Amino acid sequence: MAKDILTKPKAFYDNFHRKPDQNKQDTHYCPGCGHGILHKMIAEAIDDFEIADRTIMISPVGCSVFVYYYFDTGNLQVAHGRAPAVATGYKRTHPEAIVISYQGDGDLAAIGGNNILQAANRGENITFFFVNNAIYGMTGGQMAPTTLLGQKTMTSPYGRKAEREGYPMRVLELLSSLEAPTYLERVALTDAKHLMKARAAVRKAIKTQIDGKGFSLIEVLSACPSGWRMTPTDAVAWISEKMEKTFPVGVYKDVIKDRKPNTWTRMLEKVPFEKYHEILELTGEPMEIEADMSSVLDIYKNPEILIAGFGGQGVLLLGQFLAEAGMRHCWNSSWIPSYGPEMRGGTANCHVKISEKRIGSPIVAKPSILIAMNLPSLDKFEPLLKPGGLLIYNTTMISRAPSRNDIEILPIPATKMADQLESLRVANMVVAGAIQEKTKLFDEIILKDCLNTVVKHKNFIPLNLQAIDKGKEYVENFGK
Amino acid sequence: MAKELIKGNEAVIKGALLAGCDAFYGYPITPASEIAHAAAKYFPLAGKPFLQAESEIAAIQMCYGASGGGSRVMTASSGPGLSLKMEGISYSCGSELPIVIVDIMRGGPGLGNIAPEQSDYNQIVKGGGHGNYKVLVLAPNSAQEMCDLTMLAFHLADKYRNPVVVLTDGFTGQMMEPVEFPYPNPGDFKKHHWAAMATPETRDSIINSIYLDPYELQEHNEKLQKKYAEMEKNEVRFEEYMIADAEVVGISYGTVSRVMFTAVDVARNKGIKAGMLRPITLFPFPKDKLIELANFDRVKAFLVSEMSNGQMVDDVRLATHFKKPIYFFGTMGGVVPQVEQLAQEFEKIIKT
Known part of the structure; x- marks a missing residue:
């Protein structure tokens, strides 16, 4: 290695100042280790492409965790196996950066297996170097996913057996079945011919990223004489004779030519802050009034409303509509839905509070107004209604009469009335009209204007307005 | 100011963008999913990345990457997701990275249910990951605070170079209330000299949590404890x-x-x-x-x-x-x- 150090690429530090020991000139790698060779190839490519200023090296756990001792670039040292995720998070916020993830076999193929698979499948415009030495070097020579059959390690002391530990994992073969990756090649750090191919592959992979052509990964068969308990010479021979049988070198995928430049760079077009309120739909100035509830009957003041029915009856939307109306009167309001799987089919309910005072608990334990749109809702919630409270129930869907006699009861065929308007969906607004006519809680113009906020498709607003009027009319004539 | 009746979960995202958040990386989970939904809708409109990660683990690590590059970044999840994120939270504390994490707590342990609980307190406040770390924890109780405290979280995360968790329960996330949204303050969005931003000026920057020498790691830990003491001195809110x-x-x-x-x-x-x-x-x-x-x-x-x-x-x-x-x-x-x-x-x- 001494000769290599004399011809250090510029992308290496002159002096390895981050290295904690006294020797600031040599790497921490063992004699005969492949990491040093690959480091140099990468550093030379960084020099030649003149990208050191915008290169970020990502070094997760493994012998190469100390990549940052050597590379005079930006460095992120990261968790075991997570380099592809970290690199993704980085690259998407810095598309102009050249991000190089340098990972070992335990890191990439075992603990980070899903991370590399998914980054490849997304076609992240990042360059990955995958050092396969068929063993965990740093932690003391344990079995890796790429350990060969029969190979003895600290955790496969009798040799890896397919029946027990499965077969060596061929990462490139796996990744090459995916659509997104651009360039995948396996190389070996052995003789001069193989080293030349490796050097070319390293450059091509980095160039792929510079050109914005997407995901590239070079798997590098690399010697670990310490882990394999071999001399450096025997270790190189073992790569050629053994490893290459299981992991044949060669190009597994190369669609660089087919990919348009910058297809995968995902350039960001930043929007000025002045536009943020527009983007966030905060520029509307909804109609509102400062109102008080002095003219409202005491029993309807500061209502605590529980609305329940089948999913699809517009129960949640009715609640939002009332809460919106409360807000537009400059009162406090809150809305809580039943959420999760039960919403999708089954029954739904929501709690609405509208109050002149600060709302503490948003939960309606004892409603002052209960809207029951179907029978299960009446069965479940009628007992909770406050004495003197108002029950509005949908007689189209509920055949039985309420059982309480200490409450005010308003039966309304809401679904039938909606059907007469040729849309079952507006049964909720029929009820809204009924509530308004009964309680006179809201300013009617404001209430109706709230439809502009809660109804997504504007062409349904006239129908909803009609439904509100129908509900009002019904209550006006009720008992006459 | 602009007022809107809005779910707490959605207010988080509007607040985050108004606080200059640059990226959102997350994974769906009830009852926090509306945060990801809103991020997916609004981040691209602001020209900022939203990405649904392959896992909770990946989501927090993507945040680690973006934050290491000096970007304001966030993720959101619920208890089971936070359990998975502990690795990334520990690393982010070790590497001193500002990240905003929203936890909309649900019932546990295990799969539990999606109803509101507050049983992540220990794992968040005491630290569920390894190491002598602390995160700042903000606890909103209204939709308004979901916006306000998320915005504050970005500020505090930057101030202390530390993850900040916005911790609340399913009800606060799901509840709709009126929220007044402020205007963004561009002065609040500073770039960080310590970050590795892929520029000539930051070429020497390193984001790192490994200190092989025990005395060096002790020193690093002592520095972190001083930072936590500063937080205790300056940031108590009630x-x-x-x-x-x-x-x-x-x-x-x-x-x-x-x-x-x-x-x-x-x-x-x-x-x-x-x-x-x-x-x-x-x-x-x-x-x-x-x-x-x-x-x-x-x-x-x-x-x-x-x-x-x-x-x-x-x-x-x-x-x-x-x-x-x-x-x-x-x-x-x-x-x-x-x-x-x-x-x-x-x-x-x-x-x-």
């Missing part, structure tokens, strides 16, 4: 309600603090001098305020209520040095304490 003459003080956060608020009113109507202290920061915890209250003769007892087996109550015990009796009312599994129950507890305490 709300008081009817506390000036209170004889029994209720303590709760998140949705339960809303119930406690009403319960105080109910108790007061019965002539009981109840009050409430609501921690807004769970770390740092309002210890000084609590010992001050415990030292008043008029304060007879504390009533802690949480949707958990009693996780915050330990912090109240430590803060008050057991000077006054501490009563605990907890619910679990997604059951929310009721106003009447807490009001009765106040009554019972005063009668004993």
Whole structure:
């Protein structure tokens, strides 16, 4: 290695100042280790492409965790196996950066297996170097996913057996079945011919990223004489004779030519802050009034409303509509839905509070107004209604009469009335009209204007307005 | 200011963008998914990346990457997701990376359910990951605070180079309330000299949590502890309600603090001098305020209520040095304490 150090690429530090020991000139790698060779190839490519200023090296756990001792670039040292995720998070916020993830076999193929698979499948415009030495070097020579059959390690002391530990994992073969990756090649750090191919592959992979052509990964068969308990010479021979049988070198995928430049760079077009309120739909100035509830009957003041029915009856939307109306009167309001799987089919309910005072608990334990749109809702919630409270129930869907006699009861065929308007969906607004006519809680113009906020498709607003009027009319004539 | 009736979960994202958040990386989970939905909708409109990660683990690590590059970044999840994110949180604390993490707590342990619980308190406030780390924890109890405290979280994360967790329960996430959104303050968006931004000026930057030498790692840890002490000095936030003459003080956060608020009113109507202290920061915890209250003769007892087996109550015990009796009312599994129950507890305490 001494000769290599004399011809250090510029992308290496002159002096390895981050290295904690006294020797600031040599790497921490063992004699005969492949990491040093690959480091140099990468550093030379960084020099030649003149990208050191915008290169970020990502070094997760493994012998190469100390990549940052050597590379005079930006460095992120990261968790075991997570380099592809970290690199993704980085690259998407810095598309102009050249991000190089340098990972070992335990890191990439075992603990980070899903991370590399998914980054490849997304076609992240990042360059990955995958050092396969068929063993965990740093932690003391344990079995890796790429350990060969029969190979003895600290955790496969009798040799890896397919029946027990499965077969060596061929990462490139796996990744090459995916659509997104651009360039995948396996190389070996052995003789001069193989080293030349490796050097070319390293450059091509980095160039792929510079050109914005997407995901590239070079798997590098690399010697670990310490882990394999071999001399450096025997270790190189073992790569050629053994490893290459299981992991044949060669190009597994190369669609660089087919990919348009910058297809995968995902350039960001930043929007000025002045536009943020527009983007966030905060520029509307909804109609509102400062109102008080002095003219409202005491029993309807500061209502605590529980609305329940089948999913699809517009129960949640009715609640939002009332809460919106409360807000537009400059009162406090809150809305809580039943959420999760039960919403999708089954029954739904929501709690609405509208109050002149600060709302503490948003939960309606004892409603002052209960809207029951179907029978299960009446069965479940009628007992909770406050004495003197108002029950509005949908007689189209509920055949039985309420059982309480200490409450005010308003039966309304809401679904039938909606059907007469040729849309079952507006049964909720029929009820809204009924509530308004009964309680006179809201300013009617404001209430109706709230439809502009809660109804997504504007062409349904006239129908909803009609439904509100129908509900009002019904209550006006009720008992006459 | 612009006012909107909006879900707490959605207010988080609008607040985040107004606070200059540059990227959102997340994974869907009920009851936090609306945060990801809103991010998916609004981040691209602002020309900023949204990405659905392959896992909770990947989502927090993507945040690690973006933050290491000096970007304001966030993720959001619920309990089971936070358990997975612990690796990334520990690394982010070690590497001193500002990241905003929103946790909309649900019922546990295990898959539990999606109803609101507050049982992530220990894993978030005490630290569920490895190492001597702390995160700042903000506890909103309204949709407005979901916006405001998310914005504050970005500010504090940058100020201390540390992850900040916005911790609340499913109800606060799902509830709609009026929220007033402020205008963005471009002055708040500074780039960080320490970040590795892929520029010539930051070429020497390194984001790192490995210190091989024990003395060096001890020094690093001591530096972190100093930072946490600064947070304890500067960032304690709480709300008081009817506390000036209170004889029994209720303590709760998140949705339960809303119930406690009403319960105080109910108790007061019965002539009981109840009050409430609501921690807004769970770390740092309002210890000084609590010992001050415990030292008043008029304060007879504390009533802690949480949707958990009693996780915050330990912090109240430590803060008050057991000077006054501490009563605990907890619910679990997604059951929310009721106003009447807490009001009765106040009554019972005063009668004993």
